[in-house]
Amino acid sequence: MTGVDLQFVDGFGGAKLAVHRTGPSSGRPLVLLHGLFSSAEVNWIKYGNATVLAERGFQLFMPDLRAHGASDAPHDPAAYPADVLVEDLRLTIAALGLADYDLGGFSLGSRTSVRGVLAGLRPRRLVLGGMGLSGLAGWERRSAHFVGAIDRFGTIERGDPAFVAQAFMKTMKVDRVAARLLLGSVDDTPPEALAGITMPTLCVCGAQDHDNGSAPELAAALPDGTYAETPGNHMSSVTFKEMGRAIADFLES
Template structure:
């Protein structure tokens, strides 16, 4: 069994970003969700280990303002699509040419936009994402910005209570997170025509946070849908997520 390796690379503008690697074999670049980390989404619940056991190398950055990566407070550090720029920088730094790509929630959104920006993975995995979510970032972003702005006054029963609790658990840098939220762009349904590689859309049975996952799979030229147990928060903890990822990539 290979050991987890962690290192740092220069993201867009020189921001110091962490990347964690597990396994030996075909590279799979995995992008985690908002307020999360590579540890929480991919490592803690065994998904990366399943990939490693199946002969893949899981390459898992902590997005800027997340995990062990830097969280700059300067607005200039968050231009439009900065997460896409960081992903492109990582692919270039590691010299990845023949690889797969996946993401959960914000990571899925970033993966789609990275493909539209020119990345060409062999296969693509979009987890915790639906069709409406790709084009409706403004509304979702506004919810989280509101939670940040009212952070100290949110009480149990408030619609933002669970977002506040998750930010507390993850020790989110709220200044950096607020700037990052404003850097993310929408992706129109028409733009999905450019996502031509085989794509797995995998989503919890009770997860409607980002709209319809089956509709997203239907809208993609080579999309397929897999349902796993859970809500948006709990589906990433389910063993079925890693199992579906391995089955798709190894198929």
């Protein structure tokens, strides 16, 4: 695989957003979004799924979401209007000059991808990783869990349901002020809205990943949904190359 290049584009309000790029320049463009508190490096690059996809001929564009990775993490509440990640995604795709592309995400990246399509983005195919039907509609509950982890950061003991989130924030050196603001900008997607997701869509999820509800149920609720099971839980599934292979198989089918 060729190396990973880094460029920056302007997001909402002029925030600088990092985009990691790899794969053949002539390859089919694939935009991949990472999950909450993570980064393109951890979700896609570090454990080899970007390599799997690049070797299958895809040209990958992997943004760091605002308040994550190498992207800006402003502390001004005005930098986090409703669905700011969707606007960032729209501006990123425009800045990259992509017209015919595929789009995918993991967890928060899946939420953002769905809401991006509902807001008018038109990828040829869509990939939703680590996401189930109830997870799209139940953001308020999930968000409250993570806000609680931020507010109690440093005091959460092993055995507490928020302990894993605290540990991951420590590992990723998350800017907790920015992350808390970002959590408030994400909105629910009710099941009836899924009728607007008309392109072929893969719901790929670890066999032990139930954090965002049932991926098979999500696939069944979509107009053209397909389910693929891979190893792992919500934290570990991105470490298995089976995820990259499942994505490549779907996009090539």
